[in-house]
Amino acid sequence: MLFLKLIENLSFFADFSTEEKQKLLETDSYFATYQDGEYLIREGDEDRSLFILMDGQVQVTMNDRPNAPLATLQRESVFGEIAFLTRGKRSANVIAHGVAKVFKLDGDLFQRLPPEMQTKIQSRLIHLLVNRLEKHNHQLTGHNHIALTPE
Numbered sequence: 001m002l003f004l005k006l007i008e009n010l011s012f013f014a015d016f017s018t019e020e021k022q023k024l025l026e027t028d029s030y031f032a033t034y035q036d037g038e039y040l041i042r043e044g045d046e047d048r049s050l051f052i053l054m055d056g057q058v059q060v061t062m063n064d065r066p067n068a069p070l071a072t073l074q075r076e077s078v079f080g081e082i083a084f085l086t087r088g089k090r091s092a093n094v095i096a097h098g099v100a101k102v103f104k105l106d107g108d109l110f111q112r113l114p115p116e117m118q119t120k121i122q123s124r125l126i127h128l129l130v131n132r133l134e135k136h137n138h139q140l141t142g143h144n145h146i147a148l149t150p151e
Contacts, residue, residue: 007103008147010076012124020117035094041080041094047075048107053077056100061093072097081125114141
C-alpha cells in the first residue's frame with residue numbers, strides 16, 4: 001500500500017493506468033532503500049538499471065573528484081537513464097545522501113513488462129532527455145527565456 005501511494009504521486013507514472021501501476025507493484029524487487037553513503041551507481045560499471053528517487057536525496061560524483069558533487073538530486077529525479085537505454089558504462093557515481101528510497105528498474109525486469117508499458121517508459125525517458133538537452137543548450141547559449149516542462 002505504501003509503494004502504491006508513492007508511485008501514484010510520481011509524475012513519471014502519470015500516464016500509467018491503475019492496472020499498470022499495480023503491475024509494477026507485483027514484486028517488491030522494483031523498490032530499494034539505500035543508506036547514507038551507499039552507492040546506487042558506480043562510475044564505470046555496466047549495470048543497466050533506471051532509478052527514480054521516491055524519497056531522500058542522492059549526490060552525483062565522479063571518481064576523479066569524489067569530494068566535489070556535480071549535483072544533488074531530489075525526490076522524483078530520474079537517473080541512470082543513459083546506461084539503461086544504451087547499455088553503456090556508467091559515467092558517474094550516485095551515492096545516497098541520507099536514506100534514499102528508489103524505484104529501480106533493471107533491463108531484465110523491463111523486458112518482462114508488457115510492450116505498452118515498455119513504450120510508455122521509453123517515451124517518458126525520451127521526453128526527459130529532450131528537456132534536459134534543451135535546458136543545457138539554452139544555458140550554454142545564454143538564452144534562458146524558454147519554459148521547459150518538469151522532468
